Amino acid sequence: MACLVGLLATVGRTRTERPVQAAVGRPAAGVEPHWQLFLDDHVIERSTGFRRVVHPPRPRGVVLEPDQPWETQGLSIMHVGRRRDGKFECYYRVHGERVLSDTHAYAVSDDGIHWTKPDLGLVPAPGGGKSNLLPCGAPFDVGFLGTSPDPGKRYLLGLGDHPRGFKMEMFFARELPDWQNDPKWKDKLTRAGTKPSYKLGLNFWDQATREWVFMRQSPNPPPTRCIARWSTKDLKNWEVRSVLYPDAHDSSDPRSFDEAYGMHAMVTEGLVLGFIEWFKGDQTRPDLAVLERELIGRVHMKGPMETRIAVSRDGGFTWDRTVSREAWIPHGSQPNSYDRLVVMYASPVRNGDEDWIYATVIDGDHASGMGYGRPGRSRGALYTQKHNRYVSLQAGNTAQVLITKPIRVTGRTLQLNVDGSRGEVKVGVGIDKPITIFDTVGHLPSYMVRDRQNRTHLEPGFQVGQCRAIHANSIEHTVEWKDSDLQVLQGKTVRLYIMVRDANVFGFRFK
Structure with a gap:
């Protein structure tokens, strides 16, 4: 375990994280903000436990x-x-x-x-x-x-x-x-x-x-x-x-x-x-x-x-x-x-x-x-x-957590293209923070949502459990948290932690 922690910490120290752009080029005035579609891994850090599914029309x-x-x-x-x-x-x-x-x-x-x-x-x-x-x-x-x-x-x-x-x-x-x-x-x-x-x-x-x-x-x-x-x-x-x-x-x-x-x-x-x-x-x-x-x-x-x-x-x-x-x-x-x-x-x-x-x-x-x-x-x-809805990331009846790369919050709300009609989806929002493990500084946002000491990268008010469960089938569902508003994070670089059970997520955007 100590060897694994040391390896992950080394990877974290040598890696430079740059926020993924919310879009390739900025939308013109009056044009809707771009979606991040899960056609590839451009915005995805970790998708362990998911299946990428092609959806024929x-x-x-x-x-x-x-x-x-x-x-x-x-x-x-x-x-x-x-x-x-x-x-x-x-x-x-x-x-x-x-x-x-x-x-x-x-x-x-x-x-x-x-x-x-x-x-x-x-x-x-x-x-x-x-x-x-x-x-x-x-x-x-x-x-x-x-x-x-x-x-x-x-x-x-x-x-x-x-x-x-x-x-x-x-x-x-x-x-x-x-x-x-x-x-x-x-x-x-x-x-x-x-x-x-x-x-x-x-x-x-x-x-x-x-x-x-x-x-x-x-x-x-x-x-x-x-x-x-x-x-x-x-x-x-x-x-x-x-x-x-x-x-x-x-x-x-x-x-x-x-x-x-x-x-x-x-x-x-x-x-x-x-x-x-x-x-x-x-x-x-x-x-x-x-x-x-x-x-x-x-x-x-x-x-x-x-x-x-x-x-x-x-x-x-x-x-x-x-x-x-x-x-x-x-x-x-x-x-x-x-x-x-x-x-x-x-x-x-x-x-x-x-x-x-x-x-x-x-x-x-x-x-x-x-x-x-x-x-x-x-x-x-x-x-x-x-x-x-060309392609989705799909999780079965065991909940999985999709973690994005760092991305800048460019809007007042977060929307998902999602089908949660047979399961549920929740979203947490986190900002990377170094965590000390065995006197080793670890940059491990992609490997844990909460560690054994109950530490988390998720922001107060934006934890997965504080998100209102999504059971909708919608091409633009607005994510809500019980006591927080995404506007307080506007302009900051964050990661999304998308918890999915028996559902499909096709993409997200800030609007």
């Missing part, structure tokens, strides 16, 4: 069908948002023999489930007549979801008259055009620059490197597909570097070979959240090499695709894959499942206390129709989940 089925004459091969949802009038709007890519590669169309909905495709009169239908086709490419929200510092650069749109239909010229807009009522929509756009491929866009602005960033598949990276960070400072000259590969923990079994096929990224709660298109390919078919073979190998191999999530806190250069070892949105189990391939191109939309996730689903394996099976149909599907 609830599938609501197909909500957008390819039902127009020019949508013969399906559609891919690229952006869903809310208009000023409260309606949902959807931009989707059209796939069909009669349209060019970068053709997009428009749909609207009152409830986000039932969609109509209005006649816009902007682009003639193939063969003539009215259509819901658009003269632009898919929009990217680089303001609210991408930290653009200029409100006039909230959205990015692609335009152009390339012979193959590619929209290579980029334009910024404060608001997306009102396609049905504003014939002068083009006058409100500001020219931004150009991109080398119609498949590129912008996901976010990286203030640290002062460049725009887009995450997608890396070009020809042997021996497997991986994710690249595409960046540009001037919206003309681009740089690309591979940043996320499958690793030794992923499957290299040729019957189910793991590949990071692509990624959609957005900035949320002070971090970059990546939705990975995770492909599980069958490399046992020798005839597939006859169809096509590039540096990345058998590009047309058969297999399903699911969506996984990863986290970056440095602008997309490095990625924490703690929660990407399993599916967040799993693919269908059967070869002809409607969701055999699940791909996200659009960021979630907040709807009340839920996130609504619109994904593109295909009812067949990757490359179906190219040497085996019928071609799959791509459609738009909806998934729903309570806000920010």
Whole structure:
């Protein structure tokens, strides 16, 4: 015991504790404070006894069908948002023999489930007549979801008259055009620059490197597909570097070979959240090499695709894959499942206390129709989940105490995203203090809440037993103590001691 105490004390003396920032970057004026989500261990000192649980959203089925004459091969949802009038709007890519590669169309909905495709009169239908086709490419929200510092650069749109239909010229807009009522929509756009491929866009602005960033598949990276960070400072000259590969923990079994096929990224709660298109390919078919073979190998191999999530806190250069070892949105189990391939191109939309996730689903394996099976149909599907509930830390019927790293109290209240409806959660707040043990000075806040001499790091009035028990299922539950107010600790550096029994905690914030 004495040896253990001495070791811990030595570790405490040699370690410099720095408070974790309450957010990566400060929220803009009028924007809600960031949450600390438990997607990784960024803010966690100790989570002994907990399980980190990935929570798949609830599938609501197909909500957008390819039902127009020019949508013969399906559609891919690229952006869903809310208009000023409260309606949902959807931009989707059209796939069909009669349209060019970068053709997009428009749909609207009152409830986000039932969609109509209005006649816009902007682009003639193939063969003539009215259509819901658009003269632009898919929009990217680089303001609210991408930290653009200029409100006039909230959205990015692609335009152009390339012979193959590619929209290579980029334009910024404060608001997306009102396609049905504003014939002068083009006058409100500001020219931004150009991109080398119609498949590129912008996901976010990286203030640290002062460049725009887009995450997608890396070009020809042997021996497997991986994710690249595409960046540009001037919206003309681009740089690309591979940043996320499958690793030794992923499957290299040729019957189910793991590949990071692509990624959609957005900035949320002070971090970059990546939705990975995770492909599980069958490399046992020798005839597939006859169809096509590039540096990345058998590009047309058969297999399903699911969506996984990863986290970056440095602008997309490095990625924490703690929660990407399993599916967040799993693919269908059967070869002809409607969701055999699940791909996200659009960021979630907040709807009340839920996130609504619109994904593109295909009812067949990757490359179906190219040497085996019928071609799959791509459609738009909806998934729903309570806000920010991607991942939780879960404790069973034995109470466990989660201890955070030092963090500065930046608000008057503490809120939890928590489901304590089958158990309980309590929170203590402590300030690190050295404790003398056997004439040894120990800095041991991470190893004890109360020692044998009844000493504690918890502040008077903020001990776990003085917290009102939380039994709620709430995305923003305000923590209360019986006789104390958190305002007295505002500006101080503290640790949170979160006691959890039969409950899930998803994150916290000061507000």
